[in-house]
Amino acid sequence: MPHVYSADGTSIGYDRLGDDGPALVLVGGGLDDGTENRPLGEHLATGFRVVNYRRRGRGDSGDGRPYAVEREVEDLAAVIDAAGGRAHLFGASSGGALALEAAAAGLPVDRIAVHEVPYQVDDAMIATWRAYRRELEAALDAGDRDQALTLFMRLAGSSEQDIAGAQAAPVWPALRALAPTLRYDAACLGDGPPPTHRLAMVRQPVLLTTGVTVDPQMAGLPVDFFGAAADAAAAALPDARRHTFPVEGHVADPAVLGPLLTTFFAG
Structure with missing residues (x-):
């Protein structure tokens, strides 16, 4: 498996899932070692140069210390560089928060899609x-x-x-x-609410997707937990659009999410 080295020397493992089209980097969420996004990446690989990487501390990636969100942004910068220098981003759950932080930090990102980022709004x-x-x-x-x-x-x-x-x-x-x-x-999500001052710095188009209800494995959450979080984040973003799928699923079905992402990333 190929690796890149982040600014602090941490080795970051990744897979290339497509050879043609615009570069698209997938950013995993909590307790994901890169396997969760792989089916989506394979679905999108017919039209994009998909790169699915393992965030630091996961799988074959290193875990340089001390940790800071800025180090993870540097990791993503190294992955984008390996993908060709610019890329679209898709972030799942807390990985969506990291993708938005990276865009706010000025990384060479085109369009950004995030699915069910768990910001807290009440x-x-x-x-x-x-x-x-x-x-x-x-x-x-x-x-x-x-x-x-x-x-x-x-x-x-x-x-x-x-x-x-x-x-x-x-x-x-x-x-x-x-x-x-x-x-x-937890560090990527910060104090809980959407970081409105940093989201205001994201000038790229952002798609925020959610399921119509929470995943059955998350039945203890409020019914519109992810929808409310996405709405609050969208209100802070200069160029946001929202989409709600008629099914639940914190890990979105590639057959449902994939076509929407293809259309969005095509502009």
Whole structure:
């Protein structure tokens, strides 16, 4: 698998999924080692030079310290450079927040699409988010990756039964390996609400997509959680457009999302 080196020397692994068309970089969300976006990338690879990378601390990418969101922006800059110097961006969940931060920082980005970025928009959820960040830091500082994952799943609206099922599933060890990167996702999302002053700096066209309801695995979230977050972010962006799919799914179906992205990125 190819790698690039970020400004701080951290090695970042990526895959090329297409050879023709404009460059398109996929940015993964929480607990994703690059596999979650791959089906979407394969769907889009017929019309784009898709690059699907592993964010730092995930898969075969390094984890240079100390961490800062600025380092992740530099990682993405290195990936864009390897993709040809300019690219469209697609970001899933917290990866969407990182994509928007990268655009605000002035990276050579054309169009940006983000799916269900979990910004917090009401006082109760903002308070819950800030408590989660404190508890997550304490759990990871103590080396308790199981607790960190449990905190994250509760925040995401999973039931205790869902959490117990995940802990007993074969995937749990892989999630434990990724648990330290939950700090990174939290840092990308900041204090919780959309960062309106930075979003105002994003001059590129931005597409914000959501499902009509929350994913069944996130049933504990408010019904329009992601829709409200997307609406608030769109209000702060100079050139935003919204689309709501008639199905739920925090990991969007490539057959549903892919055609919309193809049209949007084509301008």
